[in-house]
Amino acid sequence: MSGGPLRDIHVLDLSRVLAAPYATMALGELGADVIKVERRPDGDETRQWGPPFVAGESTYFLSANRNKRSIALDLRNPDDQAVVRDLARNWADVVVENFKPRTLERWGLGLESLRQANPRLITASLRGYPAPDDSPGYDFVIQAGSGLMSITGPVDGEPAKVGVAVSDLTAGLFLLNGILAAMYERERTGKGDHVEVSLFGAQLAGLINVAQSYLVTGDPPQRYGNAHAQLAPYQTVRTADGWMALGVGNDSQFQTLCRVLGKREWADDPRFRTNPDRVAHRGALILALESVLQHRTTGEWVAELQAEGVPAGPVRTIPEAIDYAQASGHDLLEEVAHPTAGRYWTIRLPWNFSRSSGSRGMPPPRIDEHRQEILTLVETIRRSQGEEDYRE
Template identity: 55%
Template sequence: MTTEARPPLDGVLVLDLSRVLAGPYCTMILGDLGADVIKVEPPGGDETRRWGPPFVNGESAYFLAVNRNKRSIVLDLKTERGREVVRRIAARADILVENFRPGTLARLGLDLAELRERNPRLITLSISGMGATGPESGLPGYDFIVQAAGGLMSITGPPEGPPMKVGVAVVDLTTGMMAATALLAALHARHATGKGQHIDISLLETQVAWLANVASAYLVTGEPPRRYGNAHPTIVPYQTFDAADGPFALAVGNDAQWQRLCAAIGRPDLAEDPRFRTNPDRVANREALVALLAEHFRAAPAAEWIRRIAAADVPVGPVRTVPEVLESEQVKARGMIETVEHPTVGELRLVGIPFKFSATPASVRRPPPLLGEHTAEIEAELAAYVP
């Protein structure tokens, strides 16, 4: 491999003490970027190895989704031998990621501050449900609980229906992304200081942070947000509509797009209607406009509306199923389905890497590991390591 072709995090060693989703997603991102990720698992393995069905040749699809580009070692952290191996890996590592409940590692005899004293360049990151401090810091926090407790469910779902969760574990996933971002910043800071540091991140804080414009609207007005289903609270029309044969998605982001939309669908009169000329007008008269558009769109198939509206350079698209997305030509063209050889599954298809580097490419170098697959290999490396 040439120097130019080395991945961005080539040479970075990550000690991964996390399990389930937020932590493993973070460390998978680091692994995709080239880091050597050592995943420490208890004798029974990461819980998600048993989450299913579906399973393929005994392997959980859930576990396979977020654990590529890692090596697995089995250690019992309740034993001194297990803790000592962790200390020895931490002494070499650049990054340590964990998502135990606050205080758990210290009670086990693996205090993160002590590990950083032994290795001042070590960057440690703790992911918790609610944060390391505060009145709820000791509570456990799966994604679903934080979607509820963090306000996301209150703004998700139909206006007259119950609060609903998002279809994927979006709080876990975005926490993993935020954690990876913070770790990359800490690596950059270490170039200047020569020292690592500790990063504290939680599912709750991540969820609150990306309430974004919804939180901002409440903070500046004091008015609680409400649910809009597939519509947008401050942009109209920006929702799904039912065509003659099924739904499609339409997103009119500005008044110029509105003018083009009206011409494209054969309703120039709507663009001239004083109730709908500007976006604030359309928001104020949402119900009247949506009713007019809904009636009009039922007259033709979704593909016809998409063709006409897209030709007018207005954002529009089909409502696809997951299989339709994963088999689409665009997803394939962008390399978003990767195939790797797995020791028990054989040819394994995985979702690909979303970022494409021009000079230091990320890649899928390893399949998700079997439980303890690399225990002997890693212990041999530790035995040979000379500080």
């Protein structure tokens, strides 16, 4: 694997499910050599999550494990523990895990002891909650417990989760950022560090302006459906043939919107003149807007508004969004060839570098697919350390 900015980095991935594997997939897509250690005999839990499956492969697993090699080990077994220990001490730049606290210590693989043996090693842990709370973390429970569901969904409906595991993804990206920062610090000091991120902490940070509003005012945040708590009009609106997303971010854009709609007088209406005015009179504003928007289609309005610099767009289904991405030439998808699932399209991570290409195209591994080459690597490490050859 070569070409990416992290092409000299070795990552030992002891994690499973989504949040931490998403971070290690990102490291692999940036060029790192990632070895994924899976539980023997069944592997990562998401290998069984489905349907859908393609030739026995879970599409969930395929989504978060590109650019990795796989070996299946029983970490309760001393010989398998030794494989992980040798890779961590003598090969890895980064070790990532999301076991329950103290699990690795019971197996003789405590992260602190690994860093003592390899002072340049960066270790990273993904937890459900910040220490000392060692409760397990699940995305749906985190979305509920962090307050996210209380501000998501219809105004008069029940609390709703986001349609993807957003707490996992947020935590995974925070973990990736922490690992990259630790790499930079290691370049200055020569020493590795430990990074820890919790799902709860990541999602709480992800509440950004809504949480900040509460902290400053003491007013509990409300649900606004598809509207924005602090901007208007910033929501979905009805057109002649469906829905349009309209995102007016400032007064100048609102004035342009009024001109495009042939309603210049709205810009001087005391109810709508400034953004705080429009937020206070949101209901009347949306009724007025939709009375005009209903006379033309979403496509017609989007074309005219975008041409004038007003943020607007269609409300697409996922198939429509993927079709748009493929047709637009944005280089957001790539085709991979999997040994059992065959050729299929996947959504790549959206980096583009001017000098390095990133490492792309290695399909998610089959369970234990790279066992022999990884054990050969361990044997080579042991020889270089003057130890006995590894025997499986």
